[in-house]
Amino acid sequence: MASFDVVDLIRTKRDGGVLSDDEIRWLIRAYTDGGVGDEQMAAMAMAIFFRGLDGRELPTWTTAMINTGERMDFSSLSRPTADKHSTGGVGDKITLPLAPLVAACGVAVPQLSGRGLGHTGGTLDKLEAIPGWRASLSNADMLAQLEDVGAVICAAGTGLAPADKKLYALRDVTGTVESIAMISASIMSKKIAEGTGSLVLDVKTGSGAFMKTRENSDALARTMVALGKAAGVNTVALVTAMDAPLGRSAGNACEVAEAVEVLAGGGPADVVDLTLALAREMLACAGVDADPAEALASGRAMDVWKRMIAAQGGDPDSPLPVAQHTEVVRAASDGFITSMDAMAVGLAAWRLGAGRARKEDPVQAAAGVTWTAGVGDRVSAGQELxxxxxxxxxxxxRALEALADAVTIGAERVDPGPVVLGAC
Structure with missing residues (x-):
């Protein structure tokens, strides 16, 4: 591979120029191997933050990141594969009921998930609230579980897109996270390397989401779908609401409990609606004609959940951890909840110990926030909120401080609105 002067590449992008395919491939490989320093890649990341990557640069950048590691292969499985990725929100426990539900309909779900950082929760942190459950599986164990059970939720191996791991950590400490190009490359490099045949993206928008505006959320969704399709992955995206938190809980064990409630045929309407909407998209992408609502109502999804948890060492029937301390916040007046700030709720859960400020921080399994009513519901003064x-x-x-203005109560009822706002 040809060699380039990294400072020349930084200047090119800084001044609004376009990098060639060879320059991009060299840069990603040299940074991953240590030939380009963090300070130089930080300068490049800032240049891309302001200048972007065009329609040719971004696919090349993403493929270069993929090619720094391994690609998984699920072609030996007896059923098609589909995965889901969420850009992160508050109370977003959808992966937990969704993976076993889609598996119960005949599609294998290789769900490689992550841990929480800041106000958004991590799927692996939630599942680790289940006694004995383990996140790390070998590729062979993952394949065996997919064939036998149909679903796996586990940590991504270090071999998938190692360039992304290194670059993500750098962006996190250099103020360059909020770049649609680099977010898209980060997510899609891992998902394409994972080897799934179909991918459904859940792109959140609103106060509790990474993307606060609908315009940016739509742009992110379109960019990731284009990257997926260009790589031969059948990719679609739903843009979903995240001004208010999902469901009635934000934390770890409390979100597992809510997911089990959904699998048992209950649960909050918004969680059920989004789970079913994503399941239908995953089944359609995989070419499987099945009714996820029936699989949920019949208990087949719950059966897969229990087998999936047990296969990874967990006890699906074991009691979940209970916190040592609880505090109740009550409604100040009668009326209807007209808004509930997802960011405030997520921040409170984080401050209680459900999340982490740094990747190496521990989390509390029992920490979190639950609420009894959502937008559109009537409450009475003194009622537990x-x-x-x-x-x-x-x-x-400090958690109480975060919740001080989280809820607005008014005299007139407000419709909470749909969870799914659009698709591409």
Whole structure:
């Protein structure tokens, strides 16, 4: 491979120029191998933050990241594969009921998930609230579980797109995270390398989402769908609401409990609606004609959940952890909830110990926030609105600060609106 002067490449992008395919491939490989320093890649990331990557540069950048590692292969499985990726939100426990539901309909779901950082929760952190459950599986174990059970939720191996792991950590500390091009390349490099045949993206929009505006969320969705299709992955995206948190809980064990409630035929309407909407998209992408609502109602999805948890060492029937301290926030007046700020709820859960500020921080399994009513519901003065749970009572005051203005109560009922806002 030809060699280039990284400073020349930085200047080209800084001044609005376009990098060649060879320059991009060299840069990604040299950075991954240590030939380009963090300070130089930080300068490039900032240049891309302001200048972007065009329609040719971005696919090349993404493929170069994929090619720094391995690609998984699910072609030996007896059924088609489909995966889902969410850009992250508050109370977003959808992966938990969705994976076994889609598997119960005949599609294998290789769900490689991550951990929480900041106000958004991590699927692996939630599942680790289940006694004995393990996140790390070998590729062979993953394939065996997909063939036998139909669904797996586990950590991505270090061999998938190692360039992304290194670049993501750099962007996190250099103020260059909020770049549609680099977000898209980060997500899609891992998902394409994963080897799934179909991919459904859940792109959140609103106060509790990474993308706050519909315009940016739509742009991110279109960009990722284009990258997926260009790589031969049948890719679609739903843009979904995240001004208010999903469901009635944000945390770890409390979100697992809510997911099990959905699998048992209950659960909050918004969680059920989004789970079914994503399941229908995954089945359609995989070419399987099945009714996920029937699989949920019949209990088949619950059966797969229990087998999936047990296959990874967990006890699906074991009691979930209970926090040592709880605090209740009550409604100040009668009326209807007209808004609930997802970011405020997520911040409170994080401050209680459900999330982490740095990747190496531990999380509390029992920490989190639950609420009894959502947007559009009537409440009475003195009624419990939020219940805060934590093993560390000293965390409660700052969590209460986050929730101080989280809920607005008005005289007129407000329609909570749809969860799914658009598709591409």
């Amino acid at each position: 939020f219940r805060l749970s934590t093993d560390d009572a000293d965390r409660v005051p």
